[in-house]
Structures are given as C-alpha cells and as structure tokens.
Amino acid sequence: MKKIKDYLMLMKPSLSIMVVFSSVISYLLAPKVVEYNWTMIFLLFAGGMLVTGSANAINQVVEKDTDAQMKRTSTRPIASGRVSVGEGWAFAIITGIAGVLMLGYYFNWLSAGLAAFSLFLYAFIYTPLKKVNSIAVLMGAVPGALPCLIGWAAGDDQLSAGGWILFAFQFFWQFPHFWAIAWVAHRDYSAVGFKLLPANEGPTKFTAIQTIAYSLLLVPVTVLPYFNGMCSYDTVAGMISIGMIIVANLFMIGRCVVLYRTMEVSAARRVMFGSYMYLPVVMFALLLSKM
Numbered sequence: 001m002k003k004i005k006d007y008l009m010l011m012k013p014s015l016s017i018m019v020v021f022s023s024v025i026s027y028l029l030a031p032k033v034v035e036y037n038w039t040m041i042f043l044l045f046a047g048g049m050l051v052t053g054s055a056n057a058i059n060q061v062v063e064k065d066t067d068a069q070m071k072r073t074s075t076r077p078i079a080s081g082r083v084s085v086g087e088g089w090a091f092a093i094i095t096g097i098a099g100v101l102m103l104g105y106y107f108n109w110l111s112a113g114l115a116a117f118s119l120f121l122y123a124f125i126y127t128p129l130k131k132v133n134s135i136a137v138l139m140g141a142v143p144g145a146l147p148c149l150i151g152w153a154a155g156d157d158q159l160s161a162g163g164w165i166l167f168a169f170q171f172f173w174q175f176p177h178f179w180a181i182a183w184v185a186h187r188d189y190s191a192v193g194f195k196l197l198p199a200n201e202g203p204t205k206f207t208a209i210q211t212i213a214y215s216l217l218l219v220p221v222t223v224l225p226y227f228n229g230m231c232s233y234d235t236v237a238g239m240i241s242i243g244m245i246i247v248a249n250l251f252m253i254g255r256c257v258v259l260y261r262t263m264e265v266s267a268a269r270r271v272m273f274g275s276y277m278y279l280p281v282v283m284f285a286l287l288l289s290k291m
Helices: 002-010 013-029 038-062 064-069 085-106 109-129 136-156 161-184 186-191 205-227 236-262 265-290
Strands: none
Touching: 002 038, 002 085, 013 038, 013 136, 013 161, 013 265, 038 064, 038 085, 038 109, 038 136, 085 109, 109 136, 136 161, 161 186, 161 205, 161 236, 161 265, 205 236, 205 265, 236 265
16 A cells, blocks of 8 residues: 555646646637536546656656755655655656557547657656756746647647647746745755756846746736637626636736745745646636636
8 A cells, every 4th residue: 555655656646636637627628528528537637647647757766866855855755765766667657658548549649649748848858957957947837838738639639729828828827836936945946956946046036026927928818718719708607707817817916026025935935825726716717708
C-alpha cells in the first residue's frame, strides 16, 4: 500500500487534477459536444491524468537532488529514496504511453499528439530550463496551457478558434500564478539555483507589476468567447456567467495590485491562492453560458 501511495505521489495528483480539469471543461465547451457523455468524460480525465502524471514523474526524477535540498519537496518518493530512479522512469514511460494511446484510441490522434508534445515540453524543456533562465516560465506556460487545446481537439476534432482562446486564457493565467509561487518560495528556489522570477534580484516591483499586466491581459481573453460565438450572454445563465468572469478578473487584478503596493510574501501568497480559485470560477462560468 505504501508503494502505491508513493506512485500516486509521483503523479502529483492535486496538480494533475487541476490540469486535467481545464482539459475536461475545454472538451465540454467544444461545439461538437452537445450532451454530457460521462463515459467519454471519464476516459478523457483518465487519459489526461496518465499523461500529466507521467510528466510530473519525470520532473521528480530529473529534480531528485534539488527536491532533496528543499524542505517542501524533500519527502517526495524519489528525493527521499523510497522509489528508485529506475522505478520512476518505468512508471513515467508506462503511464505516458498509456495516456497517449487512450486519447488517440477513444478520441483522436490530434489530441493524443498534443498530449505527447505537452509531456515532452514540460519534462524535457521546461524542467531543465528552470536552472538556466527565467524564460523557463514562458516555456512552461505552453505545456501548462496545452490541456485546453487537448480537450478542445478531443471534442471538436480540430484546432478551431475556441480552442486557441482557451489556450490563451490558461497561458496568460500562469504568469501571475507561477510568479506568486516563485515569490513565496524564493529562498528555497534561489538556494537550489531555480531562476523563475523575471528579475535577477528576486522579488521586485518589476515582478509585481508584471503580475498586474498579465492579469489585465486576462480581461479581454476571458470575454472573447462571448464575441466569437463560443459562449452566449443572451440568456440569464449567460449574463450570470459574464458577471462571474468580470468579478473574478477584478478580484485577480486587485490581489496583484496589493502585491505591488505592499511587496509582502503574504500578499504573494494571496495572489497564489487567489489564482487557484480564479481558474475554476472562470472555466465554470464559460461552461454555464453554454447550458
């Protein structure tokens, strides 16, 4: 049982669920998905969890020495020695292949190919780049946003405008989210050589104003679905949904402004937790407008 628990920890289940959640909502927003087929939703969720879990397992294999140096990550299965590097690679390869094949067989090979590409970018480009340059956040935002395209492609069999809008939404969302995390964990990250903040000096006004800038970029991106026909605001549900999105955007911008004004770790932590709330609220609001 302990070994099973360790394998589950390799997948970083809480992070994986959040990633796959975006994929499932994007799938449900696709125009060809007109009713909820719970079997297909489960299969998409399972395939996405396997691929995301594979990427997270590779991340832990590659960063085992780094993880061992940080209190927050020192108890991870590979960093602590409970799971060997060989076991980690075997787990990652099996889950990655299984997830890609599931998406290809039950949905289409476009979504499967995007999932494989996302896994590659996260595990082999973003992960090693974290110690090289802060551009790692930009590179990491691509596989971080690809689940939206994967879900859309699974439901629509193509990469149409709606999928790219959802991709842009999750892409821009990640910058204030990641920078808030890097701000809170700056001491640990800098001690092991991670370079994730946009300023070499660490948490600065420049970083804080960047979080505001990207939060402002989310405003037009999140209302764009109502203008390209993907969502509707002509119904009561549609009006409620666009109201939810406006409030969510004001909430996110407000938290980033407070960070800029105070420059405190506690404010960065509020941006971080606020971003965790912001993402599902906006996603559910978009889905509500389609009901």
